[in-house]
Amino acid sequence: MNLLLDTHTHTVASGHAYSTIIENAKEASKKGLKLFCMTDHGPKMPGGPHIFHFGNLKVLPSEVDGVEILKGVEANILDRDGNLDMPEEILKKLDVVIASLHDVCFPYRDVESNTEAMINAIKNPYVDIVGHPGNPLFDIDVDKVLDAAKEYNTCIEINNSSFVASRVGSYENCLLIAKKAAKMNVKICVGSDAHIAFDVGRFDKALEVIEKAHLDEEFIMNTDVDKFKDYLRSKGKLLNR
Template identity: 50%
Template sequence: MEILVDLHTHTVASGHAYSTISENAFAASRRGIKLLGMTDHGPKMPGSPFLYHFGNLTVLPQELYGVRILPGVEANIIGQEGELDVPNSYLARLKLVIVGLHDICYPGGTCEQNTQAYLKAMENPYTDMMVHPGRPEFELDLERIAYMSAKLNLPVEINNSSLTTIERGAWGNCRRIAHYMAQYKGPVILGSDAHFWDRVGEFSHALDLVHEAGISEHQVLNTSPDRVLNYLAARRKSRPIST
């Protein structure tokens, strides 16, 4: 399975990442990545940029080193109703909106409360994809998340960074969500979650898990830039009309 798209990467703007968008794009081009998401953390994450940063992303070139750039955000879930730290007026302008839980941004709760927060974020029409449900900080009902992914046709990520030695405790959770995704056949994305240029396009652990779980190549969106772009275009057409 060849992965040609990396939708989850960070730049120095995230505050705890260490490469520029130019460095990430150059690394992507060296790895054969054709489409690159620039998804710096939303403003609730300490060190992340002010909202104006996300409003000004239109200044970026559409392509660097032969790699198409999708300027976006990794929005943080900040409450148990699935509230995000980026207003819809900003989300509507972005090419890519990925959403996840982070312990420094979300107050935490029971498994049911955490799961409801995640599911409600999935139902947000401005959410394009959900990321790293396998991280160990929060207990989640991973089967319900996989079921809703299939029902909503909303991709859920297998996060390569969660499978590194740094977060080895996530292996069990990631293995469970991968098997549930194979069972319910919802759309999947693989993400590097790169915080330094040398991790861009690195999916080795995630691919191992995809093969182990029996996730089909058809489920994995980022085998094709066109599949990703077509999905995002359809997603935008389904949003409510702004007034």
């Protein structure tokens, strides 16, 4: 399976990432990607960017080194109500929004709380992708989360970094999520979650999960730029592009 775009990448603005947007674009071009999403952490992440970072994304070009760039955020889910660390007036201007649970921003640990928080974030009309839902720090009711993702037309992420650089112990959780998503025809986005340019477009372990889960290419948004952009348009994004 050939993946042509990366839906989850970070720049130095995230505070604990090490490459610029230009360096990421050059690496994406080198690897033959047609598009990637710039999704720096939301402002509640320690060391993360100020809200002005997201308000000023309009100054970025839409293409660098022949690779299209979508401007977004990996927003932090803050509570059981699914509130994010980004105001609505910023969210509605972004091309793509990932919502994720991070232990430094979300204090709960029981299955009910984690599941409720994730589902409420999924219900947010500005959220397009649920980030790394297989994180073993946050046990969830997989069936309930996938039911919500399908109902609200929200993608579930397979996060390559979870298998190689962070969130140790994610593999079996992610494989289970992928297998259930395959049966339910839930939309999938594959993200490198790159925190350095060399990892942009790195999908090796994610592809292994995709193969084992027998996910249908039709429901993987990374195989075609137009398919991904049409998905975002169905969520009310990119309407002027």
